[in-house]
Structure formats: C-alpha cells, structure tokens
Amino acid sequence: MAGEVNVPKAELHCHIEGAAMPALVQKIAKREGIDVSAIIDARGQYVWSDFTTFLAAYDLASSVFRRPGDYAQLSETYFRMLAAEGAIYGEIFISPDHATAAGLSYKAYVEGLAAGIERAKAETGIEGRMIAIGVRHFGTAAVERVAREVIANPHPLVTGFGLAGDEREGHPANFAKAFRMAGEAGLGLTAHAGEIGGPESIMAALDFLRVRRIGHGVRAIENKALVERLAEERIVLEVCPGSNVALGVYPVLRFHPVNLLRRAGVRVTLNSDDPPFFHTTLGREYAQVSRTFGWTDEDQRAVTRTAIEAAFCDRGTKERLLARLDSARA
Ligand SMILES: Nc1ncnc2[nH]cnc12
Numbered sequence: 001m002a003g004e005v006n007v008p009k010a011e012l013h014c015h016i017e018g019a020a021m022p023a024l025v026q027k028i029a030k031r032e033g034i035d036v037s038a039i040i041d042a043r044g045q046y047v048w049s050d051f052t053t054f055l056a057a058y059d060l061a062s063s064v065f066r067r068p069g070d071y072a073q074l075s076e077t078y079f080r081m082l083a084a085e086g087a088i089y090g091e092i093f094i095s096p097d098h099a100t101a102a103g104l105s106y107k108a109y110v111e112g113l114a115a116g117i118e119r120a121k122a123e124t125g126i127e128g129r130m131i132a133i134g135v136r137h138f139g140t141a142a143v144e145r146v147a148r149e150v151i152a153n154p155h156p157l158v159t160g161f162g163l164a165g166d167e168r169e170g171h172p173a174n175f176a177k178a179f180r181m182a183g184e185a186g187l188g189l190t191a192h193a194g195e196i197g198g199p200e201s202i203m204a205a206l207d208f209l210r211v212r213r214i215g216h217g218v219r220a221i222e223n224k225a226l227v228e229r230l231a232e233e234r235i236v237l238e239v240c241p242g243s244n245v246a247l248g249v250y251p252v253l254r255f256h257p258v259n260l261l262r263r264a265g266v267r268v269t270l271n272s273d274d275p276p277f278f279h280t281t282l283g284r285e286y287a288q289v290s291r292t293f294g295w296t297d298e299d300q301r302a303v304t305r306t307a308i309e310a311a312f313c314d315r316g317t318k319e320r321l322l323a324r325l326d327s328a329r330a
C-alpha cells in the first residue's frame with residue numbers, strides 16, 4: 001500500500017526551526033517571557049494567512065530558541081520523528097541569522113543541533129546533515145556573513161549552503177559571491193526558487209548560483225524549455241507539495257505539477273519544508289502524493305534513491321544508505 005512506513009524515505013528540505021511543534025515553542029516562549037499568542041491559537045496551531053505572514057510567524061517561532069539544549073531537543077525530536085516514519089536520512093536547513101538574533105553564537109547553535117542529531121542517530125540509525133542558509137530578504141551582506149561563518153567554523157555535519165527567505169526580494173546575482181565562496185569550500189549548494197517566483201527565478205538561480213539542487217522549483221512547469229533543461233542537466237528538485245498547497249501556490253494536490261515534472265524526466269524528491277506550519281510530515285508527503293498520482297512503492301523508492309544520490313554527504317554514507325534502501329525490499 002502507498003505510503004507505508006516500510007518504504008524507506010529521505011528528506012533534503014526541512015527548515016529545523018519550521019519543524020518546531022507549537023507546544024514546544026509555547027513551552028520555551030513561556031520560560032523566556034516571549035508572547036507567541038499572535039502565531040499560536042487556542043487550539044495550539046500555528047496561525048498565518050499568506051507567504052508574508054507565514055515568514056513572520058516562522059521568524060517569531062524561531063526567536064524563542066535561545067540555548068544549545070533547546071536546539072538539541074529540537075533536532076533530536078525531529079530526527080526521531082522522521083525515523084519513526086521510515087526515514088533513513090534527513091538534511092535540515094539551519095539558520096545562523098535566527099540563532100544570532102536570539103543571542104547564540106554560530107558554534108553553540110551548530111553544536112546544539114549536532115548533539116540532537118547524534119542522539120537520534122544512536123537511537124534509530126537515522127543519518128542527518130545540516131545546510132546553513134542565508135536569508136534572502138536580509139540582504140547580500142547578511143548572506144555573505146553566513147557563508148564566511150560556516151567556512152570559518154567547519155563542522156562535519158554542516159555539509160551544505162543554501163538560500164531561503166522571500167524569493168520576491170533580491171536577484172540571485174546578489175548572492176553569487178556567497179555561493180562561490182561556499183562552493184569553493186566544498187559545501188553542497190541549493191537555493192529556493194520557483195516556489196513563489198516563476199521560471200525566470202529558477203533560471204537565474206541555476207545561472208548565477210551554480211546550484212545542482214533547487215528548493216521547490218515546481219513553477220518550472222510553466223516553461224517547457226526549462227523543464228527540458230532541468231531534465232537534461234539532471235538538476236534535482238526538492239519538492240514540497242504540502243507546503244505549496246498550504247501557501248496557495250496550487251489550490252489542491254491533484255493540480256500540483258510534481259507528477260508532470262517526474263514524467264518529463266525531472267529528478268524530484270519529496271519534502272515537508274516546515275511541517276507543523278503546513279500540517280504535514282515527510283510520511284504524509286509520500287503517502288498523499290502516492291495516493292493522488294498512483295505512485296507505487298517502487299516509485300517511492302526511486303524518489304528516495306534520487307534524494308540519496310543528491311544528498312550532501314560523503315560517498316561512503318551514500319553507499320550505506322543505498323544498501324539500506326535496497327535491503328529493505330527483501
Ligand atoms: N517555504 C519557505 N520558503 C522560503 N523561505 C522559507 N523559510 C522557511 N520556510 C520557507
């Protein structure tokens with residue numbers, strides 16, 4: 001049956017602060033004396049109404065995490081939950097700007113998150129990596145600052161660099177230098193594009209940032225030549241269908257282009273983005289997409305294989321993950 005726990009899964013696109021359950025945010029906010037009633041309602045659910053208010057809610061939720069132990073709890077909880085849904089690998093986006101704003105150093109932030117990832121791995125076997133993101137609407141200087149910080153403080157679990165935030169602000173050319181520095185330092189590169197912006201935003205990310213992975217990228221479907229380019233260049237899309245529907249990019253899942261992109265030969269992966277904000281989980285993404293488009297367990301395994309092949313981790317880890325994927329079929 002579609003969406004079974006026993007189909008091994010892998011995730012490339014989840015913002016760790018965006019994975020915080022509202023109850024955890026409320027608990028830590030209380031300790032810190034921060035009012036989060038504007039973003040969490042009486043039923044304990046996040047409230048927002050569009051992309052702008054979603055980003056503001058995500059910013060406020062992120063701001064409550066102030067101690068390395070908070071971040072360790074956050075990542076451990078998330079990776080344990082992923083593993084319980086059958087995931088064998090996960091990459092989380094981490095946001096050094098949000099940690100700095102909350103008064104934490106980059107090193108303490110990363111060490112906290114890494115401790116949680118290691119604890120979840122020891123309990124469940126799940127592998128985790130981190131991708132440090134610059135926030136597009138914080139501007140060029142802020143994004144370059146993140147790149148420099150990551151390069152100056154290497155950590156074995158921080159293996160990628162990315163760009164998130166408001167796609168309507170700042171042409172990718174503004175971030176070319178940050179991506180060049182990160183790429184030269186050996187980090188894997190990915191950028192959000194084609195989520196809110198159209199095909200031209202994806203083309204600019206490919207041309208100026210030299211990424212081989214795109215966060216979302218689904219609006220490529222509006223340009224046939226771009227779809228062909230993505231397929232030909234073997235670009236991997238970190239597709240987050242539930243997020244796109246929640247944010248109104250598509251009205252319902254059956255109008256989402258993930259199946260058309262896949263049939264056109266584009267390499268797609270499935271991801272949860274900011275799960276509790278969008279009432280989703282990685283398992284739900286696999287299950288709902290499979291049910292809607294008739295994907296078999298084999299189709300789902302192929303998606304997991306794509307994610308592992310495109311993962312920002314070393315060859316040995318990939319081989320072990322692929323062996324786990326294959327052995328789970330037996
Ligand atoms: N879906 C999303 N798009 C852009 N930036 C984000 N930051 C957190 N979630 C995001």
Ligand SMILES: [Zn+2]
Binds near residue numbers: 013192215273
């Ligand atoms: Zn995202």
